[in-house]
Amino acid sequence: MASLSAALRVRVHAPWSATAWRDTVFVASGVPLQLAGWLILGSLWSFWTPVRVTPIVLLTFASVLLLLLALRPLTSWQRERCWAMLGFDIPRMPGFDGGRAWDVLRDLRSPELWRVLQYHLLVAPFLALGGLAVIGAWTAGLALATSATYAWAVHPGDPLAGHPQRVAVLTAAGVLLLVAAPWAAAGVRRLDARAASALLGPDRAKELQRRVEDLAEKRASVVDAADIERRRIERDLHDGAQQRLVSLALNLGLARETLTGVPDEAMRVIVEAHEEAKAALTELRDLIRGLHPAVLEDRGLDAALSGVAARVPLPVRLRVDIEPRASSTVEAVAYFVVSEALTNVVKHARANEVDVSVARGGDVLRVMVRDDGAGGADPSAGTGLTGLARRVRSVDGTFRITSPAGGPTTVTVELPCAL
């Protein structure tokens, strides 16, 4: 395999191969651009070389300004060159690319500017040297490899004629150069691409950071959207189905109270329907309440949680201290945590008493639900705990549960208030 790939590489880099020519053209085309930085910096001095301090300072300043103004076009040409010749895309730098040439003055403090300068002034000259070397290798190689023909055909009186040994050595050297040139071109090309992507492309660390911020923002908006959706569903159910059901139950109740002379059979049906409607109402109310209680928005967590706690058929000690109020999404999560945890306690814990505390310390909302029940709650068992933990994670919160067999069970949730 190794020998095969080596053979392949030799073929790819053969002097007549497409890769060799592409690399050579790429490297050669880079030379003027890579020298441009210093050329621009020195251009004014070639017209006029002052000897007094003030003009020197002025000229220096003007040169630097000229270079700075040229940075954007130079960079974008480099980018175009990489894309056109190698199909290699250097991503644009947000906040630097795309501006006009004179925006550079505003960017003096941006790290992007200094990285670009680094490319054009420090790295580019070496790349240009490499490019020139490649061009030199090709030219010298061609000249030397054909020296015998030249000597024989063009200059019958050439000093080489009649020195076959010299000719052979020179030809061999030429052939070697021709073979080496594509490799050199490939090397310079690789260096150039690497330098360009490192210095002309966006900073990776910064890019990652930006991406993280971007994702965090997107996730926050998704969480908010889900919250808004829950509220919309709550309102739709409240204004629609619930009102109809109340009205239906009211009419059935009225029928039950006022109809006289109805056959027993029919009355039984009415009574059943009435009871069913009332049961449906209770279920619907609990469902809607779980979505997003109106009182939460209106009066905050304290009021909403005392409502939840009152419906639990156990003594609940509730302490809420959350000034200033957190965002509505965080409040909704805290509400959900407490109401789910209490539901779990009622369903599974066989507890006598529950302690609930919600307290804000700085930027963290701490929610704790402790019961004196049987313990042994296992979040991996797929109870409501999994959903709870997921909901907490959706706002970057932490979820902990300690529940040794025999109890007590403590659920602790910390929610960052500033997303």
Added chain:
Amino acid sequence: MRIVIAEDSVLLRAGLIKLLETSGFEVAAAVGEAEGLLAAVREHRPDAAIVDVRMPPGFTDEGVRAALVMRRETPGTAVLLLSQYVEERYAADLLSTSTSGIGYLLKDRVADVSVFLDALRRVASGGTALDPEVVSQLLLRRHRDPLDRLTPREKEVLGLMAEGRSNAGIAAALVVSESAVAKHINGIFAKLDLPHAEGDHRRVLAVLRFLGGDG
């Protein structure tokens, strides 16, 4: 008895009108939002107003706020609030003004026609009608204080008292004699350090004021 209804659901409004008229009440006006309620009460001077808590435009607690304004403007008008959920905070707001002629029920209770009408009559005649859910929330808020000293039976009696029931009503609900109820109530007063008061109405007031507490 003249009633004003404020309820934004057309269907339920029609149902309430039918219910009240069938049961011998006079519906002076039926409106769909809080502003309309205040205007209707000013115009018709009804005995009682049935008010949905959640109404346009905000769909949060417009009804409660309108009821508070109404209590200030026309203190004689009884208010029966209906809500999809009963929240003790809303009840505390209302009770802080006065505890007579105040009712606060879950909307579902409308379906129990006789219970609902009974509550409405109680409220219109200056009594109180609180939903058991509100009462349990109020009891919870006071968990730390002298209520802890009550026996479970006394707590039950207190809850029923807070709903606005008479001794006879409590006796019926708990299936005990009225004298037993009176004994429990005396026990409650003793434990809660309430000054001696006469008559059902003042008794309920005292309890409610205690439950409403600082509210």
